[in-house]
Amino acid sequence: MPIAKVNGVEIEFEPGMTVLQVAELAGEEIPRFCYHERLSIAGNCRMCLVEVKPGPPKPQASCALPAADKQEIFTNTPMVKKAREGVMEFLLINHPLDCPICDQGGECDLQDEAMGYGRDDSRYVENKRAVEEKFMGPLIKTTMTRCIQCTRCVRFATEIAGVSDLGLIGRGEDAEITTYLEQAVASELSGNLADICPVGALTHKPWAFNYRPWELKKTESVDVMDALGSAIRVDARGPEVMRILPRVNEAINEEWLADKSRYAVDGLMRQRLDRPYVRVGGKLVEATWAQAFAAVAGKIKATAPDRIGVIAGDLSAAEEMKAALDLFTALGVKSIDCRQDGSALHPKWGRESYLFNSTIQGIEDADAIMLIGTNPRIEAPLVNARIRKRWIRGDVLVGVVGEQADLTFPYTYLGAGVDSLKRFVDHGPIQKEKPIFILGAGAFARPDGAAILAMAAEAAGSMGLVKDGWNGFNVLHTAASRVGGLDMGFVPAEGGKTALQMVEKGGADVLFLLGADEIDLGQTDAFVIYMGSHGDAGAHRADVVLPGAAYTEKPGLYVNTEGRTQMAERAIFPKGEAKEDWTILRALSDELGARLPYDTIEQLRDKLITDHPTFGQIDYAPGHASAAAFDLMAVGEKGETTDAPFVSPVKDFYLTNPIARASRTMAECSSLHAGASKMAAE
Amino acid sequence: MFIKRIFTWWNGATFGALLTIAQRGRYVGEDDFGSKYYEAKTIRDGDAGRRRRWVIYKGYAEPSKVPAEWHGWLHHTFVEPPTVAPLKVRAFETEHLPNLTGTRFAWRPRGSLTRGGHRPAATGDYEAWKPE
Numbered sequence: 001m002p003i004a005k006v007n008g009v010e011i012e013f014e015p016g017m018t019v020l021q022v023a024e025l026a027g028e029e030i031p032r033f034c035y036h037e038r039l040s041i042a043g044n045c046r047m048c049l050v051e052v053k054p055g056p057p058k059p060q061a062s063c064a065l066p067a068a069d070k071q072e073i074f075t076n077t078p079m080v081k082k083a084r085e086g087v088m089e090f091l092l093i094n095h096p097l098d099c100p101i102c103d104q105g106g107e108c109d110l111q112d113e114a115m116g117y118g119r120d121d122s123r124y125v126e127n128k129r130a131v132e133e134k135f136m137g138p139l140i141k142t143t144m145t146r147c148i149q150c151t152r153c154v155r156f157a158t159e160i161a162g163v164s165d166l167g168l169i170g171r172g173e174d175a176e177i178t179t180y181l182e183q184a185v186a187s188e189l190s191g192n193l194a195d196i197c198p199v200g201a202l203t204h205k206p207w208a209f210n211y212r213p214w215e216l217k218k219t220e221s222v223d224v225m226d227a228l229g230s231a232i233r234v235d236a237r238g239p240e241v242m243r244i245l246p247r248v249n250e251a252i253n254e255e256w257l258a259d260k261s262r263y264a265v266d267g268l269m270r271q272r273l274d275r276p277y278v279r280v281g282g283k284l285v286e287a288t289w290a291q292a293f294a295a296v297a298g299k300i301k302a303t304a305p306d307r308i309g310v311i312a313g314d315l316s317a318a319e320e321m322k323a324a325l326d327l328f329t330a331l332g333v334k335s336i337d338c339r340q341d342g343s344a345l346h347p348k349w350g351r352e353s354y355l356f357n358s359t360i361q362g363i364e365d366a367d368a369i370m371l372i373g374t375n376p377r378i379e380a381p382l383v384n385a386r387i388r389k390r391w392i393r394g395d396v397l398v399g400v401v402g403e404q405a406d407l408t409f410p411y412t413y414l415g416a417g418v419d420s421l422k423r424f425v426d427h428g429p430i431q432k433e434k435p436i437f438i439l440g441a442g443a444f445a446r447p448d449g450a451a452i453l454a455m456a457a458e459a460a461g462s463m464g465l466v467k468d469g470w471n472g473f474n475v476l477h478t479a480a481s482r483v484g485g486l487d488m489g490f491v492p493a494e495g496g497k498t499a500l501q502m503v504e505k506g507g508a509d510v511l512f513l514l515g516a517d518e519i520d521l522g523q524t525d526a527f528v529i530y531m532g533s534h535g536d537a538g539a540h541r542a543d544v545v546l547p548g549a550a551y552t553e554k555p556g557l558y559v560n561t562e563g564r565t566q567m568a569e570r571a572i573f574p575k576g577e578a579k580e581d582w583t584i585l586r587a588l589s590d591e592l593g594a595r596l597p598y599d600t601i602e603q604l605r606d607k608l609i610t611d612h613p614t615f616g617q618i619d620y621a622p623g624h625a626s627a628a629a630f631d632l633m634a635v636g637e638k639g640e641t642t643d644a645p646f647v648s649p650v651k652d653f654y655l656t657n658p659i660a661r662a663s664r665t666m667a668e669c670s671s672l673h674a675g676a677s678k679m680a681a682e
Numbered sequence: 683m684f685i686k687r688i689f690t691w692w693n694g695a696t697f698g699a700l701l702t703i704a705q706r707g708r709y710v711g712e713d714d715f716g717s718k719y720y721e722a723k724t725i726r727d728g729d730a731g732r733r734r735r736w737v738i739y740k741g742y743a744e745p746s747k748v749p750a751e752w753h754g755w756l757h758h759t760f761v762e763p764p765t766v767a768p769l770k771v772r773a774f775e776t777e778h779l780p781n782l783t784g785t786r787f788a789w790r791p792r793g794s795l796t797r798g799g800h801r802p803a804a805t806g807d808y809e810a811w812k813p814e
Contacts (some may be wrong), residue, residue, distance in 0.1 A: 239806035269808040277813060284813035535811025568773075575808050 002069035007076060019062035019073055020048055026076045031084065031113045033091075033198045034150035035063035038254060045091070045150050047049065049083040050075050052442050059083040079600055081117070088117040091148050094173070094200070098560055102146070104200030106213040110148065114348040126611065131176050137184025137200060138668045139263060141205035149175050152196045160256065161187040162408025163389050166519050177201070187408075188381035188653055191262040195245070195255075198316040200329065206263050206665045211235075211242045219571035220247060222558050223316050224551045225261040225657065226380045227477035228252050228360065229560030232261065234552050234571035241265045241552050241571060251621065253360050254559065258381040259669065260653065260660055268664030271535045273547035275577025284545065289577065289587075295544050297591035299527050303510045305332035309502035312338040312490055313515030313532065314479035314657055315555025317568070318615060320531075320548075320581035321481065321490050322608045323596060327585055330594045334496030335508060338485025340519040341649055344449030344498045344636070345475065347486045351602060351614070351622070352630040354486050355455070355563040357471035358436045359623045364390050366472065368397040370414075372421060373646030374440020375405045378653040379478050380561070383438070397432070402442055402646035416645035418452060424459035436464050436472035442646040444475070454636025471627040477561040477651060480551075483538045484559040502526075513538050514581065515548065515657045531584060533569055533574075534658035547578035550659060554580040555601060556616055557608070564621040565614065692743040703736050711765040713752050715778075716740035719763065732758055746781050 001012045006026035013022045018041070020030050033045035043064035051074040058079060062073075074080060091110065098112075099105045124138040131144040149168065154177065157166040165185045170176055179185065185193065192591045194202045216235035223230040223244075231249035235242050244265050246257035276292035277284040287295075300308065310328050312321050321338065328336055339345065345354040356530040358366060363386040377386040384407060390396055391409040398411040401420045414420050437460050444453050457473065465472035477483060485491075492498055499516075502508045515532035530542035533550040553574045559565050574580065579587075582604060589596040598604040609616035654670040655661050686693045695703070707720035722734040735756050737748060748756065751764035760767065781787045790797040 237805050240808075242805075271811045272808050274808070274810045535813075539811060540813070576810065 002067070004067055004069070004071040004073055006073045013067060014058050019050060019052060019060070019065045019067045019071070019640065020068040020442070023050065023062060023073055023075055029460060030062055030075060030656060031117065033062060033109060033113075033148060034152060036152055036155075036196060039155040039196075042151050042155065045130040045148065045413070046087045047084060047091075049080060049087065051077050051080050084117045085119065088114060089119055089123070092118065092122070093124045094145075095148065096128060096145050098146075098200075101535050102143070102200040103141075103203040103208055104146075104197075108110045108200060109198035129173055134177070134179050135183070136179055136193075136202070137190065137205075139190050139205055139259060140185065140663065141203045141208050143201055143352070144176060145201075146199050147177055147201035149170045150198055151177070151195045151442075152198065153177060153202060156193060156196055157185065157187065159276055159389070159392065160192070160385055161185075161189045165565045166193075184669075186673070187643075188258050188260070188377060189385060191259045192256045195257075204263075206266060207243050211237055216242055217571070219552075221552065221571060223257070223261040224480035224558060224568070225264060225660065226258065226382075227480055227482060227530055227561040228380050228382055229480065229558050229564065230257055230382060231519075231566075232257065234399070234569075236552075236571045237516070239572050239575075241268050251359065251564070252562075253382050256382060256385060260656070260666065261427060263665045263669070264660040264663045266665055267534070267659040267661070268550055268552060270664070271658070271662035272575045272578075273533060273535055273539060273545055274578055275547060276577065277539075277542070277545040279543040284542070285288050289568070292544055293547060293588055293591045296395040296529050296546070296588060299510055299529075299544075300331070300592060303527075306495075307332060307509035308333045309335040309497060309499075309508035309510070309526070310315060310337070310512045311340050311499045311502060311514070311516040311519060312481060312485050313340060313513065313517060313538075313569050314481055315551055315659070316481040316514045317551070317554065317558060317581070318481075318484040318488065318565075318608060319554075319556055319601060319604055320585060321485055322488055322604065322611075323582040323585040323589075323598075324512070325488060325490055326596055326607075327592070327594060328495075328512070331592065333499075334493040334543055335502050336490060336496060337492055337499035337502070338482060338490035340499045340516045341441055342447075342449070342480070342498070343443040343482075344444035345444060345482075345486060345492060346450075347489055349399065349635045350630060351487070352471065352473065352626060353453070353635045354475050354477075354483065356438075356474045356476060356561040357466075357623065357624060357627070357630075358434075358474050359621050359624075360386055362434075362623065363387055363436070364393075366390060366434050366436045367395065368430060368435035369398075369438065370424075370436070371402065371407075371411075371438050372440065373402045373443025373452075373648070374476050375403050375407070375442075375648040375650070376438065376476065377405065377407050378650045379440060379648060380476060382651075383476060385450045388664055402440070403648055405648075417643055418448075418455070418641045418642060421452070421455055421459065425455060425462060427459060427462050429462075429464040434470050434472065435463060436474055437465060438474045438476050439501050440476050440646070440648060441478050441650075442648045445649055446644070448639065448641045451639035451641045452636070454638045455641070457632040457635035466627050466630055466632055468628060471623055471624040471630060473632065475561065478656070480558050480560070483561060484565075484615075487559055487563075487614055488608070513542070515658070518656075531581060532658065533578065536661060538657035538658075546584050547574070547576065547583040548584060549574040549578055553578075557605070559615070560621075562621040562623070563614065565616075565618050567618055652674060694741075694743070695738045699736070699738070700756075703738065706734070707736060710735075710763050713749050715747050715749075717747065717752075719752060719756070721763075744781060745777065749778070 011026045030048045032048045034042045039045040048062045049059035053072040134142045154166045219234045223232045230253035231247035250257045503524045508526045511526040513530045517536040517538045528542045529544045530538040531546040552571045654666040660666045710719045720736045751769040754760045793799045793801040
């Protein structure tokens with residue numbers, strides 16, 4: 001490997017690295033504004049100047065200069081310092097002095113670097129330039145006068161998000177970033193624009209002027225808005241979550257975050273269930289916990305176990321599902337289901353049959369991708385970004401069976417439904433090293449889902465997706481709780497009913513919902529007990545409401561679509577009289593005379609891990625580890641299929657769960673995007 | 683009553699104060715509430731180079747009872763006492779209102795729950811769900 005000297009210290013580096021990367025490798029920090037690890041190199045801010053020997057006797061932009069063998073790099077000479085001070089002075093000529101009212105204040109790259117390289121006064125006496133504001137939708141607030149033309153946002157929009165809405169026009173002093181059509185940035189990842197902006201030109205509109213970064217208590221947690229379990233940091237002030245930012249997790253979200261995960265936080269402060277309610281004479285009235293428990297216990301004791309149904313929702317943590325499972329199994333209840341979307345996935349076909357086996361990072365290795373009944377752009381925007389990242393590198397086949405949607409990258413459209421999938425059942429081995437299927441809920445969350453699953457598995461077997469060291473059979477879930485539920489067997493026991501059968505008319509006499517709001521409760525005539533954090537469809541129909549905690553208000557284990565168990569932490573406390581969900585079930589178990597054997601969350605987790613060891617493997621995704629033992633032929637149940645096309649169950653990206661539906665920001669985004677797509681259609 | 687005079691300072695002047703004033707003081711005047719004002723005859727070390735001035739309240743010792751003209755004299759804002767140089771009475775001057783803190787007429791700020799007001803929105807406020 002080539003060797004360079006950084007400030008006199010020799011360091012080995014990979015061929016192809018830039019001078020900036022080599023200096024970082026040697027532990028030298030290089031100031032930069034335009035350079036970003038995950039974007040292409042622009043080299044236009046000139047802040048990363050260093051001195052290089054051999055070479056011309058002038059400072060060089062290290063981000064765009066390939067490092068060479070036997071090169072000498074100096075990052076702290078007087079020449080470098082002077083050059084950087086010069087660059088900083090030019091940047092500050094037109095940068096307004098509004099740090100005290102700027103939302104970036106305190107976490108601004110320009111502010112930080114000015115401490116090291118800024119002059120204490122200005123030699124510039126002319127007027128500063130002013131730039132017109134741009135409209136970038138309800139999420140991104142612009143103050144374009146602050147822009148230093150690093151073009152990170154332009155590169156992010158074209159490379160990662162795949163929407164070419166942003167661009168740089170003009171030259172010299174007239175250069176400015178603009179949205180070509182003055183319309184909302186049509187991406188589900190637009191919030192990242194504000195993250196990558198090194199100055200305060202792009203900030204978060206919903207949170208404008210609400211906080212200073214140093215006031216916030218930071219809690220590292222896990223996102224539940226989709227099934228990916230992106231790494232997030234919950235920033236709270238007192239009892240309110242002020243914002244959610246991504247953390248770096250190379251395996252899942254790199255350093256990006258989808259808009260819903262980020263901006264639905266105002267939903268945590270609206271429509272909250274903060275006290276128990278009991279329906280008296282057809283109306284819900286406020287009650288104490290004792291009254292609510294008496295109503296629930298009386299009803300459950302008076303009902304035969306086979307007439308009781310339990311449904312877990314999309315945002316439930318593993319702890320409360322485990323507590324509910326233990327409690328109701330002890331009572332003899334068989335109708336227990338975590339698949340409120342009616343999907344056919346079942347743990348009896350092996351864990352691999354419902355996991356994203358190639359892992360999300362594995363998408364980057366794949367060389368043939370087939371999307372079946374899924375629109376990853378709205379079901380899991382970060383999976384879509386990964387596929388796009390793979391597509392940009394080239395030499396990959398992407399095919400779609402299902403909806404013909406704009407996925408930000410071109411693909412081969414193979415058909416709409418079962419008939420198109422059937423063609424692949426006896427396709428024969430594909431001439432690719434690492435092919436993958438991505439199966440979405442559009443394919444398996446329907447009455448003939450088990451048959452389609454069998455067909456897809458057969459096609460996967462025929463095409464050679466599963467082999468030694470590679471498992472390309474992927475299931476993309478839409479709910480954060482689903483894999484956890486399937487892992488612990490939160491599915492109907494022998495003779496039990498599925499979620500959709502339970503909510504039919506006469507399907508059950510008592511329904512216990514753990515935050516299940518996405519299931520149609522219009523037909524059921526059961527006594528409905530709803531436990532959850534938000535007043536949504538479930539609470540409206542409920543006869544007893546038990547207020548629980550939202551995902552920022554309780555510690556919990558979530559298993560993402562890869563089968564990766566992750567631990568979420570509590571950032572704030574539940575609202576009002578609400579309690580952490582598993583404690584409600586623990587208290588209820590006393591009333592029902594079937595006391596659960598755990599008093600602390602540690603004991604509960606011990607029980608969970610003893611019963612289901614996969615929950616003990618925090619941050620571990622099995623991937624292809626068990627590919628050899630995975631029998632594709634056993635997946636699903638062969639049967640009749642209908643020729644209805646595959647349709648993604650996610651109708652509106654911004655309104656998929658109770659928290660997002662309570663959020664004003666999400667409502668605004670939803671109406672704006674509905675209007676935009678209508679305009680595009682006309 | 684006598685015991686209160688020994689052990690409290692707010693039911694008339696303490697005996698120590700009375701003794702000091704009797705030894706060192708010269709009577710200056712009396713205000714509308716009946717409080718009496720005194721000035722030291724001599725300047726001692728520690729008096730900041732000026733004659734000490736005292737008030738002995740009639741009844742309950744309440745500093746807000748001192749009228750503006752006597753307050754100015756007491757704090758050495760005015761050289762002459764109001765008995766010698768009375769202040770002009772202005773049209774905006776109002777009757778003395780005793781300190782109401784601790785009574786039910788005490789001042790409550792806007793938004794105070796006892797005043798039944800609306801508190802301005804603050805961090806952590808949430809909208810609770812209401813059925814129907």
